[in-house]
Amino acid sequence: MVENTIRINERVRVNAENIAAALENHMLTAFAPDARKELRLFSAGEAAELLGISTSFLRKLHFENKIEDVQTSAGGRRYYSAHDLSQIRQHLDSVAKVPGTYLKGRREGDPVQVLSFLNFKGGSGKTTSTIHTAQRLALKGYKILCVDIDPQASLTTLFGYRPEVDFLETGTVYDAIRYDDPLPLSSIIQPTFFEGIDLAPAGLVLQEFEHETPRALMDNVQPPFFSRMAAALAEVEANYDLILFDCPPQLGYLTMGALCASTGLFITVVPNMLDVASMSQFLQMSADLLDVVSNAGAAMDYDFLRFLINRMEPNDGPQQQVVAFLRNLFGNEVMTNAMLKSTAISDAGLTHQTIYEVERSQFNRNTYDRAVDSLNSVNDEIESLIQAAWGR
Template sequence: MTLPVLHDQLKADADRLSEALERMSKLFLAPKEQKSLRTFTSAEVTELLRVSDGYLRKMHFDGKIPSVEQGPRKKRLYSAENILEIRAILSQTAKDPLHFLPGRREGDRLQIWSTVNFKGGSSKTTTTVTLGMRLALRGYRVLVVDADPQASLTTFFGYQPEIDFRQGGTLYDAIRYNDADVSRVSITKVLKKTYFPGLDLVPAGLLLSEFETETPTALSRGEQPVFFNRIRDALRQIEDNYDLVLIDCPPQLGYLTMSAVCASTSLLMTITPERVDLASASQFLTMAAGVMEVLHSNGAAGAFDNFAYLLTRFDTSISAQQDLAEWMRQLLGGSVIRTPFVKSSAVSEAGLSQRTIFEVELAGVKNRKTFDRALESAVGFSDDIEVLIQRAWGREVGDEK
């Protein structure tokens, strides 16, 4: 019997998987394979705007904000566009406009956060996209950058990277090294508007892995800009358009991760409170310290507003995880984000359809208690990070009206 050649088997399996994923996407996505965003209830909108329900009703009654769609029992339903429009209107007469439009002001530095980890499975991508969506709903202009060739973050926005970006159109095009046939392009050429208002995407794809293999050759020939400046230089082309950039890094300390880190103003490390993950995190930090020292001596960035740790996949029913979480807080102090991102079937079920907890249709929720706990966790850690962003700009998040 003739054994199959490995590369033929791999290609056949890849083709079968790609076709199956395409069929799956058609089941989950809206017609024409485009995702859309649900509407939001009055209770959700008052929480996002940080106003009382009575205040919102009065604004509608006085005709100061536009009417919106009504659902069953004449309950108001708000699109994300409605929320952004109401924010803009209310900010015009507010004593503190920052309450409704909390983004950058003149002189504020663009906030660039990279999510990092040495190993997979720490909810790094889910954390990045969840944080991005929450802050977009809170009124920030957000750009998410997928710097991982596996392109998991890109799939959250309804794309199939292995099909949609097979020939290019990703971050790679904006940071690649020049050759005889192709040169890098402006990041504006690959930036995608998403179905989520206030949230744009720079996608990834398998071609992005070429950056890892091409960098040593580029270094040997002295090509400029050097690898650790490439993502930073690309983002400078669009920095006036956003308040915040979130970069999802690959689960390794390679050239892509180092380029993202050197472009960042803050770093967020996701850690599952388990011994194996903590050991991996320690190794990552040791390696990163040495690498960053070398890069810093060669002109790369060295100072950051924040280096924060987020506990992810936190199972509150496991006492060992609770003990390790407390141990980490005692060891690392305020660097550990106060609210953990809990392990939840609600988050996992949303992820199966390439959605975050914020996109789940409330009417279809089977276990409301589980959903509410997961939502509270996502809102909590996102709000904790928002406080850090505001502090980097020298101000605090306003209290509820």
């Protein structure tokens, strides 16, 4: 039997509408009743680790009434919200012998750290790395702005927004960097459920920047594309310690704008030779394009560049060989710690969550702990790079 002829544009539209409706229903089911996420509470052990103190010292602070009471279970276990952690951190620093021992964000004279996670191969873990880094460092007291410049808007979705509904035509980073009557970035920044993190959202309309830039270059519109992101950030950077870019999987004008606004780069790479070959092409293209924008006046000074190994399987021999190859080639530019491939991370993603959002009890404990330890090691290494850039 011959199928009825169907126009492809109509079929694609029907598919798009069906999946949009299904995703909205999934979001409403996962985060009912208001379709917005809430951050879980943290155990005393987790709280102490994030604060940089022992659990016994945390108990002592409660016993001596030096900090406010927190939510307690029927069995007497204490649970801490992100706001509780912030209040306790403020107290700890106020009585510390050395100010800044517990508040490790920017001090007077410290420039904002702008970090980009990039690679033009999809599936290299850019979004996963961005959001886990943002959340880990927010839990440790940093004030963070996440900037989603991927038109697919995966990072925006992970923060509980529905870009295909909430930001279909307006309210995205595009409004702040467009060539025709741009808006202040502050007008599109959204709060998130995660204390310490704000979001500059993405949506499909961001792709318009890629389409409009060639004409803007011909018309010599100022500031040029590579300066527009930095110019937009200048309005709000005083409000944050860190700004994190989640870049699209392509080396377009959006990515170049993020590169020119950044102080640190993380190139995510999965340790197999196909991904390494793709990264080689990415680096060659990046170098050529960065030469062009540098000659046009863009600032190209970075505090650090690191290769972040993603989806690492420690018992995979060929992967170990690829990692050794990269370390031999790039030396200490390859991060010491790698992000492990974990079913816990992928399973959390099924409900648009991260490993820092889900409860340990929902997973095999060994699997969960392995994933958390891996992520903590990576993100704490990133924190040490930030602190070194500030001269600490």
